[in-house]
Amino acid sequence: MKNVLISGYYGSKNGGDEAMLAAMLEVLREECDELNVTVISLNPEYTKKRHKVDVVPWLDVWNIIKKILAADLLISGGGSLLQNVTSRRSLYYYLGIIFLAKLFGRKVMLYAQGIGPICGGLARKMMNFILNRVNLITVRDHGSLEELRRLNITKPEIFCTADPVLAIKPVSHELGEKILFNHSIQKSDKKFVGVSVRRWMHWENCRAELAKALDKLVEQCGVEIIFLPMQFPEDIKAANSTAELMKNKCTVLEDEFTTAEILSLVGCMDILISIRLHALIFAGVMSVPMLGISYDPKIERFLDSIGEKPLGTLSNVTAEKIFDGVAKKLKSSEFFHNESLLKNLRELALKNARLAVELINRGDDK
Numbered sequence: 505m506k507n508v509l510i511s512g513y514y515g516s517k518n519g520g521d522e523a524m525l526a527a528m529l530e531v532l533r534e535e536c537d538e539l540n541v542t543v544i545s546l547n548p549e550y551t552k553k554r555h556k557v558d559v560v561p562w563l564d565v566w567n568i569i570k571k572i573l574a575a576d577l578l579i580s581g582g583g584s585l586l587q588n589v590t591s592r593r594s595l596y597y598y599l600g601i602i603f604l605a606k607l608f609g610r611k612v613m614l615y616a617q618g619i620g621p622i623c624g625g626l627a628r629k630m631m632n633f634i635l636n637r638v639n640l641i642t643v644r645d646h647g648s649l650e651e652l653r654r655l656n657i658t659k660p661e662i663f664c665t666a667d668p669v670l671a672i673k674p675v676s677h678e679l680g681e682k683i684l685f686n687h688s689i690q691k692s693d694k695k696f697v698g699v700s701v702r703r704w705m706h707w708e709n710c711r712a713e714l715a716k717a718l719d720k721l722v723e724q725c726g727v728e729i730i731f732l733p734m735q736f737p738e739d740i741k742a743a744n745s746t747a748e749l750m751k752n753k754c755t756v757l758e759d760e761f762t763t764a765e766i767l768s769l770v771g772c773m774d775i776l777i778s779i780r781l782h783a784l785i786f787a788g789v790m791s792v793p794m795l796g797i798s799y800d801p802k803i804e805r806f807l808d809s810i811g812e813k814p815l816g817t818l819s820n821v822t823a824e825k826i827f828d829g830v831a832k833k834l835k836s837s838e839f840f841h842n843e844s845l846l847k848n849l850r851e852l853a854l855k856n857a858r859l860a861v862e863l864i865n866r867g868d869d870k
Contacts, residue, residue, distance in 0.1 A: 505540045506864050508532070509575040511601045513583055513594075515547030515562075519734035520669070520782025523763045524582045525555055527672040528615065531857035536864070542571050544601070554762070562597075569604060577864050578605040581615030582644065582668040582856075584802055586635075588627050595627060599634050612638040613863055616668045616856045618802050619643055620651035631655050640863050642856050644668075645805035663859065667806070669785045670846070671853035672767070680768035684730070687755055691772075695727045695834060698773035698792075700734055700783035701742045704799040706819035710779070711742075714797075715749035717826035722752040724827075725834060729754035732769055734780045736760040775833050777826065779818070781806060788846045793833045797821050809849060810842040 510528065513521045525543065533539055541558065545551035548559040560567045572578060580586075580602055588595040605612045614635070622628050635641065635652075636659040643649050644667045652662060684690070699718070701711075721727050731743035731754065743756045761769065770776060770783065771790035778784045779797045784806060787794040796807050798814040807814055815825045 505538050506536060506576045507540045507542070507574050508577050508579060508860075508864070509571045509605075510541060510543045510579045511598060512544070512581060512585060513546070514543055515545035515551045517547070517550070517736045517760065519736075519761070519763065519766050520780060520785075521583055522554065523672065523766070523782055523786070524668045525551075526763045527668040527670075527853075528579070528582065528857070529555060529557065530673070531668075531671045531854055532860060535857045535861040542575075544568060544571075568601070569608070572605050572608055572610055575605070575610055577860065578602065578610055578612045579615045579860060580612065581617045584618040584800070586614075586617055586622070586631065587620050588623055589621050589800075592627075595622075596630070599630055602638060603634050606634070606637050611863055611866075612640075613860055614638060614641040614643070615860065616642050616644045616665055616853070617648060618645065618667075618805075619648035621801070622651065622655065628655055632657060636660065640859060642859060645802070645809060647801055647805040663855070664852075665855050665859075666809070666849040666852035667782075667785055668853055668856060669782055670789065670849045671857070672763075672789055674790055675764050675767045675771065677768055677771050679765050680770070680772040683757070683759075683761070683765060683769060684772060687757065689728070689730065689755060695725070695774040696772060697721060697727045697729050697830060698770060698776040698778075698783075699729060699731045699743070699746075700739070700776065700778040700780045701731065701746055702735065702739055702779050702799070703742045704779070704818055706817070707742070710797060710818040710821055711746050712749060713821055713823045714777075714826060715746050716823035717830070718746075718754065719750050719752050720823065720827045721830055722754075725831060727774075727830075727834075730773070731756040732766065732773075732776075732783065733757060733759075733761070734766070734783050739780075775830055777815075777830065779803075788842070788849075791843065791846075793836070795826070795829045795833065797826075810845045812842070
């Protein structure tokens with residue numbers, strides 16, 4: 505058996521991060537069936553129950569060290585772990601885990617990371633010092649690749665691949681249809697517009713403009729609006745605060761869903777509007793047309809990779825842009841025109857797991 509320790513933002517009940525872990529486990533086990541995985545988690549019981557893996561609490565330094573010593577490979581990722589915009593302390597935590605692994609002579613892979621932004625001289629120096637000592641880096645977009653170049657990180661093997669979630673298999677619509685039926689929603693001649701929101705800086709502007717656009721879509725296009733939460737319970741609060749500004753009826757799904765359930769719900773939508781990156785990626789996996797509103801460079805980076813542009817940022821998006829974007833896609837004769845680009849991204853996402861297994865099997869190179 506090969507032992508892998510995975511470090512990331514897991515156990516937070518964020519649908520995107522949990523989907524990343526689910527996708528990583530799925531493809532890693534397909535590449536290597538003799539794999540024992542331990543995950544560092546903010547909520548060990550939640551992670552153990554949801555993903556059926558061994559766990560170690562994220563602040564239990566002694567047990568983390570023991571797991572590092574037993575590991576053939578430390579995987580750091582996926583997601584935007586190595587940045588200090590959303591949190592300054594988290595960057596040093598994730599770098600610290602990597603540093604410990606290298607201190608004890610273990611192989612380290614950054615797995616489909618979104619790198620940066622990195623602010624401040626100390627943070628940049630630490631990134632340079634530690635990441636130039638890892639064995640392998642894969643990043644999920646070209647913006648992250650550029651960030652590594654700016655930081656002068658050149659010694660490890662570096663590949664630009666794709667977000668791990670793009671490797672996850674599509675699911676049937678059955679789960680989603682059952683959930684919608686339980687909320688008294690059944691497929692009719694109305695189009696379903698899914699909406700995934702989150703609070704962030706300039707949220708109030710976006711919330712107001714989004715509510716206006718959704719009302720106009722209901723009145724002029726006859727659609728049904730369904731809010732889909734990615735992070736429980738924070739996204740439900742954001743959805744309800746948007747729904748309160750609307751004049752027309754909409755549905756806010758207020759439950760906590762598994763990765764398969766969220767994927768299935770997204771698949772039931774005719775169009776998805778999202779501020780959340782992984783809701784957009786779920787739409788790609790399920791071949792659903794999408795429209796993104798950006799709060800972070802990772803949104804632009806993903807949309808650019810499939811030939812799309814965001815509707816705007818949280819601070820400058822307008823109701824008119826949202827309405828026009830949705831109306832245009834509703835009228836489009838093409839169901840989903842980014843299939844070839846997404847197929848290529850799926851192959852690149854699968855490459856992450858293949859490279860990880862190759863690294864494990866590469867003898868004693870540490």
